[in-house]
Amino acid sequence: MAVACPDVELIAAGASADARLPPGVTRAPAAASLPTNLGWASSGLPMSARAIHADVFHAPAYTAPLWGVPPIVLTIHDVSYARRPEFYPHRIDPVRRAFYRASARRAERIITDSAFSRDEIVAAYGIDAARIDVVPLAASAMFTPGDVSRELFVLHVGDLHARRNLSMLIDIVLELRQDPRWTALRLVLAGVDRGVLTTLQERAAASGAPGALDYVGQPDDAALAALYRRAAVFAYPSRYEGFGLPVLEAMACGTPVVATSAASVPEVAGTAAISADPDDARAWRDGIAAVLGNPGRARALSEAGRVHAAAFSWARTATETVRVYRHVGERR
Numbered sequence: 001m002a003v004a005c006p007d008v009e010l011i012a013a014g015a016s017a018d019a020r021l022p023p024g025v026t027r028a029p030a031a032a033s034l035p036t037n038l039g040w041a042s043s044g045l046p047m048s049a050r051a052i053h054a055d056v057f058h059a060p061a062y063t064a065p066l067w068g069v070p071p072i073v074l075t076i077h078d079v080s081y082a083r084r085p086e087f088y089p090h091r092i093d094p095v096r097r098a099f100y101r102a103s104a105r106r107a108e109r110i111i112t113d114s115a116f117s118r119d120e121i122v123a124a125y126g127i128d129a130a131r132i133d134v135v136p137l138a139a140s141a142m143f144t145p146g147d148v149s150r151e152l153f154v155l156h157v158g159d160l161h162a163r164r165n166l167s168m169l170i171d172i173v174l175e176l177r178q179d180p181r182w183t184a185l186r187l188v189l190a191g192v193d194r195g196v197l198t199t200l201q202e203r204a205a206a207s208g209a210p211g212a213l214d215y216v217g218q219p220d221d222a223a224l225a226a227l228y229r230r231a232a233v234f235a236y237p238s239r240y241e242g243f244g245l246p247v248l249e250a251m252a253c254g255t256p257v258v259a260t261s262a263a264s265v266p267e268v269a270g271t272a273a274i275s276a277d278p279d280d281a282r283a284w285r286d287g288i289a290a291v292l293g294n295p296g297r298a299r300a301l302s303e304a305g306r307v308h309a310a311a312f313s314w315a316r317t318a319t320e321t322v323r324v325y326r327h328v329g330e331r332r
Contacts, residue, residue, distance in 0.1 A: 005322050013048040014040070028052050041065050041099075055329040058321075064103045071328045074107035076100075078117050078242025078264075080163065082124040087163045087240070101125055108328050111135050111321065113243035114264035120242075135320045136268075137245055138312035142221055145254035145306065146229035150298075153186040153214070154288060155231035155255070157224065157246040158238070160215075161194040165237040165260075165278050170200050172285045174207045182292060188214045190227060228253035232298075233291040236260055239278045244268045248312055251305030256298045258287040272308035273301065 012021055014030035021027060031051065033044025046068030049057050057069040064072045081088050082097065104110060104125045110132045112118050118132045154173055158164055166189065173187040189200075197215055204213040219227065228234065234250035236259045244265040250257050257273035259265050266275065274290065276283035291298045 005318075008322055008325065011052050011054065013052060013054075014045060042067075045069070056325045058325070059103065059107075062100055062103065064107060066102055066106060071108040071331070072103075072106060073109045073111060073324055073328055074103055075111045076104060076117070076121055076242075077113055078240070079120050079124045080240045080242070083120050084163065084240050087161065107131075108331070109133060109324050111324055113137055114267050116264035116267060117242040133320070133324050135317055135324070136312055137243055137248070138314045138317055139245065139248040139252040139309055140221060140314075143225050143228065143249045143252040143309075145252075145302075146226070148226075148229050150232045151230045152182065152184050152232055152292075153188045153230075155188050155190070155227055155234050155250070156236065157190045157227075157234070157249070158236075159191045159194050160189060160196045160200070162196060163238060163240045165239055166196060166200055167203065168279075168281050168284065169235055169237055170203050170213060172281060172288060173212055174204065174209060175285060176289060176292070177209060177212060179289075185292075186212055186214050188216060188227065188231065190216050190219055190224060192218055224249070225253060228255045231255050233258060233288055235284070235288060236265065237276070237278045237284060238262065238265065241265050247273065248309045251309035254302045254306050256291045256301035257305055258284065258291065270308050272304040 010024065011026045011028050013028045015021060015027045028048060031044045031047035033039045041063060042065065046065045049069040054070050056071055056073055058073045060075045062076055064074050104121065104127060110121060112121060112132060112134060113136060115134050118129060118134050121127060121132060122129050156166065156169060160166060170187050173185055176182050177185050200213055204210050228250050234255045234257045236244060236247055238260050239262055241263045247257055247259050247265060247268050251272060257269060259269040259273040259275055260278045261275045262278045269275065274287040276287050291301065
């Protein structure tokens with residue numbers, strides 16, 4: 001962003017000495033604050049921001065200081081915690097929810113990843129949609145096709161969470177293993193376990209096929225790209241997403257995608273994936289089987305996905321983000 005717009009100076013307020021910053025971003029020291037997140041947001045961060053004399057303050061993840069900073073641009077990726085609280089019964093407490101709401105209502109502009117999330121923010125917080133800018137994300141340039149053979153596994157990338165609907169996915173893999181062509185089919189999961197892994201493993205074990213599930217933890221980008229390139233199909237049956245970046249990453253690697261028709265994902269996947277209702281197990285089984293059993297269909301999805309993913313870029317994300325900064329700065 002700093003290279004593309006030399007007249008825009010980016011300063012990371014309070015970045016630690018060992019924090020890795022992108023080229024062109026300046027580090028500003030942290031002000032003294034209470035040793036808690038709330039203390040940092042209410043004292044240290046506002047004081048750091050005031051010392052910088054910034055024109056615009058960009059809070060990149062849901063919360064922002066409620067006083068003492070320049071006009072705020074706030075990024076909210078999604079509001080699943082407000083719109084679908086059943087997915088977070090023990091994780092998002094009332095105080096945190098209130099802080100999220102207050103931050104959103106105080107911000108001069110809100111940036112979000114999709115039109116779906118824009119509408120959800122409006123519904124959750126009663127904010128005028130005209131204050132919200134939709135700025136799509138993109139896959140990293142390192143996610144590219146590779147010269148490797150596809151292996152017989154279905155890949156899912158993302159935290160292992162109830163809203164990701166992974167119990168249905170393991171059941172489908174177990175069912176497809178009954179076909180003589182796919183007796184070695186596996187479901188490979190990459191991401192942080194949020195409390196559902198044990199249940200999934202028990203499901204596989206109870207079916208007599210514990211090897212049908214492979215959990216690889218949270219791989220770095222290079223290892224993740226290698227997984228995408230080897231997977232026979234990428235499956236994303238989530239019930240709620242603010243964007244769904246793994247869909248673009250898989251497409252950029254040439255992996256055929258079967259994706260949910262719910263929430264923001266149709267905006268991200270377009271027509272380059274097989275789309276299925278997240279709760280229609282038959283449609284998911286048929287979609288995955290169509291990729292596994294039809295090389296021509298798999299190749300067509302692979303090519304369509306690469307073309308589609310190329311339409312998203314971080315350069316565009318940066319340009320549109322700077323446009324928001326300029327709008328706020330000019331109003332100031």
